[in-house]
Amino acid sequence: xxxxxxxxxxxxxxxxxxxxxxxxxxxxxxxxxxxxxxxxxxxxxxxxxxxxxxxxxxxxxxxxxxxxxxxxxxxxxxxxxxxxxxxxxxxxxxxxxxxxxxxxxxxxxxxxxxxxxxxxxxxxxxxxxxxxxxxxxxxxxxxxxxxxxxxxxxxxxxxxxxxxxxxxxxxxxxxxxxxxxxxxxxxxxxxxxxxxxxxxxxxxxxxxxxxxxxxxxxxxxxxxxxxxxxxxxxxxxxxxxxxxxxxxxxxxxxxxxxxxxxxxxxxxxxxxxxxxxxxxxxxxxxxxxxxxxxxxxxxxxxxxxxxxxxxxxxxxxx
Amino acid sequence: xxxxxxxxxxxxxxxxxxxxxxxxxxxxxxxxxxxxxxxxxxxxxxxxxxxxxxxxxxxxxxxxxxxxxxxxxxxxxxxxxxxxxxxxxxxxxxxxxxxxxxxxxxxxxxxxxxxxxxxxxxxxxxxxxxxxxxxxxxxxxxxxxxxxxxxxxxxxxxxxxxxxxxxxxxxxxxxxxxxxxxxxxxxxxxxxxxxxxxxxxxxxxxxxxxxxxxxxxxxxxxxxxxxxxxxxxxxxxxxxxxxxxxxxxxxxxxxxxxxxxxxxxxxxxxxxxxxxxxxxxxxxxxxxxxxxxxxxxxxxx
Numbered sequence: 001x002x003x004x005x006x007x008x009x010x011x012x013x014x015x016x017x018x019x020x021x022x023x024x025x026x027x028x029x030x031x032x033x034x035x036x037x038x039x040x041x042x043x044x045x046x047x048x049x050x051x052x053x054x055x056x057x058x059x060x061x062x063x064x065x066x067x068x069x070x071x072x073x074x075x076x077x078x079x080x081x082x083x084x085x086x087x088x089x090x091x092x093x094x095x096x097x098x099x100x101x102x103x104x105x106x107x108x109x110x111x112x113x114x115x116x117x118x119x120x121x122x123x124x125x126x127x128x129x130x131x132x133x134x135x136x137x138x139x140x141x142x143x144x145x146x147x148x149x150x151x152x153x154x155x156x157x158x159x160x161x162x163x164x165x166x167x168x169x170x171x172x173x174x175x176x177x178x179x180x181x182x183x184x185x186x187x188x189x190x191x192x193x194x195x196x197x198x199x200x201x202x203x204x205x206x207x208x209x210x211x212x213x214x215x216x217x218x219x220x221x222x223x224x225x226x227x228x229x230x231x232x233x234x235x236x237x238x239x240x241x242x243x244x245x246x247x248x249x250x251x252x253x254x255x256x257x258x259x260x261x262x263x264x265x266x267x268x269x270x271x272x273x274x275x276x277x278x279x280x281x282x283x284x285x286x287x288x289x290x291x292x293x294x295x296x297x298x299x300x301x302x303x304x305x306x307x308x309x310x311x312x313x314x315x316x317x318x
Numbered sequence: 319x320x321x322x323x324x325x326x327x328x329x330x331x332x333x334x335x336x337x338x339x340x341x342x343x344x345x346x347x348x349x350x351x352x353x354x355x356x357x358x359x360x361x362x363x364x365x366x367x368x369x370x371x372x373x374x375x376x377x378x379x380x381x382x383x384x385x386x387x388x389x390x391x392x393x394x395x396x397x398x399x400x401x402x403x404x405x406x407x408x409x410x411x412x413x414x415x416x417x418x419x420x421x422x423x424x425x426x427x428x429x430x431x432x433x434x435x436x437x438x439x440x441x442x443x444x445x446x447x448x449x450x451x452x453x454x455x456x457x458x459x460x461x462x463x464x465x466x467x468x469x470x471x472x473x474x475x476x477x478x479x480x481x482x483x484x485x486x487x488x489x490x491x492x493x494x495x496x497x498x499x500x501x502x503x504x505x506x507x508x509x510x511x512x513x514x515x516x517x518x519x520x521x522x523x524x525x526x527x528x529x530x531x532x533x534x535x536x537x538x539x540x541x542x543x544x545x546x547x548x549x550x551x552x553x554x555x556x557x558x559x560x561x562x563x564x565x566x567x568x569x570x571x572x573x574x575x576x577x578x579x580x581x582x583x584x585x586x587x588x589x590x591x592x593x594x595x596x597x598x599x600x601x602x603x604x605x606x607x608x609x610x611x612x613x614x615x616x617x618x619x
């Protein structure tokens with residue numbers, strides 16, 4: 001009798017054990033624990049603020065005071081606000097001009113760096129330095145280079161006899177836009193060049209040799225060999241480049257803070273000065289939320305635009 | 319002997335492939351199409367740094383008098399600006415804050431990313447693919463649209479103006495990137511190794527710490543370097559979430575504390591910018607390959 005009881009007890013313990021044991025090796029159960037830290041960070045500090053931001057844009061919240069729901073009032077206010085539209089125009093101008101030039105120069109630099117030359121590795125690592133140095137710190141250096149009185153560019157041009165007066169780089173609206181775009185290009189080119197270079201290095205040299213034997217010119221080799229093979233990586237690099245240019249904040253904040261006369265306010269800087277500096281959280285959030293459709297459009301455009309080319313060429317999505 | 323000759327043939331072939339079709343180009347042609355544009359681009363890319371370093375050691379008199387002295391060079395370099403920066407401002411403190419926040423946030427996010435990447439690649443739980451894609455999407459959400467609501471969230475958690483706020487917020491920028499990078503590395507580790515360990519009775523945790531991580535060390539270094547640089551570079555969160563002077567990080571402190579109306583500020587501003595970038599440049603110099611592979615790896619995946 002005792003043996004029967006014991007056996008039963010043993011059996012139930014084994015069952016328990018195996019239930020626990022099975023849970024321990026159950027992949028879904030384990031995965032929850034593995035995903036927990038990352039999920040906690042992303043939900044608490046990314047997803048939740050993202051939703052809250054959309055909600056705040058429909059309220060009249062101010063700093064340290066919860067607001068109440070006011071519907072589309074913030075957006076209606078922005079619709080009639082010429083400064084907001086100026087910032088939209090600036091952002092689009094900044095993004096489009098800077099991205100195109102970054103792409104062209106970046107691709108050109110990548111092609112140069114892909115050629116055979118001495119000290120290749122060293123040159124490549126030097127090229128990337130502008131990308132390593134914190135944006136604000138190089139922006140400060142540019143601020144000094146663009147100084148209205150002691151600008152080294154004005155000085156050099158004066159010495160060469162090209163101009164008589166100092167150029168007011170950051171004091172005039174259009175000049176300030178151009179100067180900021182130049183600084184942004186300066187910082188963005190290394191990223192584009194080095195990532196495209198990584199793509200170029202995967203192209204087999206035998207393809208170029210074959211093309212040369214078939215009598216292809218340098219331009220044809222680029223157009224029909226390099227470019228098609230590089231398209232997927234161009235799509236990704238340009239998506240990132242457009243995204244980071246569109247949401248740029250630090251470069252502008254360090255150099256002009258949106259001035260002169262709002263001429264260089266991007267949507268991000270306007271959102272900061274309205275939302276945090278003036279304390280109008282609701283209005284600031286509305287500007288930030290208004291960036292989302294533009295961002296989605298930019299991502300869709302560069303992503304699908306280039307993906308479709310790839311698909312038309314009959315390649316597999318690997 | 320055959321082996322040796324095979325080796326010679328192999329190296330010859332490799333050097334041939336490496337040199338490609340350069341023999342088709344003449345020397346003057348190369349000068350115009352390669353060295354001239356490359357030199358010009360490098361000059362423009364490096365000039366701001368030269369200017370930064372030069373300004374930070376220039377005496378004030380030479381900074382504003384561009385006619386007596388050649389502005390492209392310096393006579394009697396001085397360390398006054400650097401001395402003023404280090405002993406009369408809170409710069410060392412800011413540097414320490416930046417380093418400590420960047421280090422802590424990077425460690426936290428690498429811990430979270432290793433677990434997440436391993437789970438997505440190897441546990442292949444239900445919905446792993448979808449979670450992987452959504453983590454990638456998180457990479458595309460820029461801080462510029464989040465800082466306002468984040469400021470109120472941080473107020474709500476009672477973390478405002480504390481370095482802890484930055485340490486907890488930065489991982490949202492770093493985790494998507496490092497997870498994506500580490501997923502790529504984990505995929506290259508042969509699954510058979512893990513199968514063997516599983517048969518020998520190792521737990522998932524043991525497999526991760528004893529087999530996968532040691533093999534993924536290059537990936538971990540890449541993720542670390544890149545994340546550390548991103549933290550150091552971060553501006554908008556540090557500007558919004560920190561309000562007191564002694565808690566600021568270097569990028570924010572330079573823009574908001576060192577900039578005063580003084581004409582003579584340039585020397586110490588440039589010294590501050592130089593000292594603030596120096597640690598990153600040194601780190602980068604030691605780990606160039608890891609850095610490049612982190613940057614290109616994340617894009618290629």
